[in-house]
Amino acid sequence: MKKIQMEYQNKYLRLSREELVDLMHESMSYRRYKHVLRVEQTALYLADRYNIDMEKVSVAALAHDYAKERPDAEMRDLIISENLELDMLQFGSNIWHGPVGAVLMKNEYQLEDKEILEAIKSHTIGSPTMGEVAQIIYVADYIEPKRSHRGVDKARRLAEKDLVKTVSYITRQTLKHLVKRENKIYPKAVETYNAWVVDN
Incomplete structure (x- = not known):
């Protein structure tokens, strides 16, 4: 995949891309940071392919795991203080870090x-109403190199042809994996499944 260079017009964020990259570098482990850069490149490739706003996609991709390595106590406090969905508290940080x-x-x-915030919020479990930017981040996070x-190989092939079918396939695979492992399933993940798999 050819590397895509981005220069922000600062339509959505006061930071330049370089400043946002530096912020993510400081906010997470090196391993997580490298993952974020790969997701951004994958997302930009898809955005270019499907003619979706590349600056929005870049910001969302770079910021999607901003909270991933925050302490559970900090995330729990924010969920309560910001009046997020409190039923999240019954689940782990993998559910929490997007919102x-x-x-x-x-x-x-x-x-x-709103589109960038939705993409960051829903990149792990999706949502029934994901817009194109959110779909790109959801897919890119799953298929990064x-x-x-x-x-994953089937998802990569699908992503070349049809974004909606890729979202549907990834959602099916994710639910299948959780059921097989007998994991507790967050109800929003079931809503995503019903919207993207059953209805598509």
Whole structure:
């Protein structure tokens, strides 16, 4: 995949891309940071392919795991203080970090764009109403080059042809994986499944 260079017009965030990259570098482990850069490149490739706003996609991709390595106690406090869905508290930080990351980016960096915030919020479990930017981040996070889980190659092939079918396939694979492992399933993930798999 050819590397895509981005220069922000600062339509959505007061930070330049370089400043946002530096912020993410400081906010997470090196391993997580490299993952974020790969997701951004994958997302930009898809955005270019499907003619979706590349600056929005870049911001969302770079910020999608902003809260991933925050302490559980900090995330729990934010879920309560920001009046997020309290039923999240019955689940782990893998569910929390998307919504919490969106809140942090809004509060700390005045990120107001609804599509970018939705993409950060829903990148792990999706949502029934994901717009194109959110779909791109959901897919890019799943198929970035270092991912090697079952089904990823099929998802990569699908992503070249049809974004909606890729979202549907990824959602099906994710639910199948959770059921097989007998994991507790967050109800919003079931809503995503019903919207993107059953209805498509």
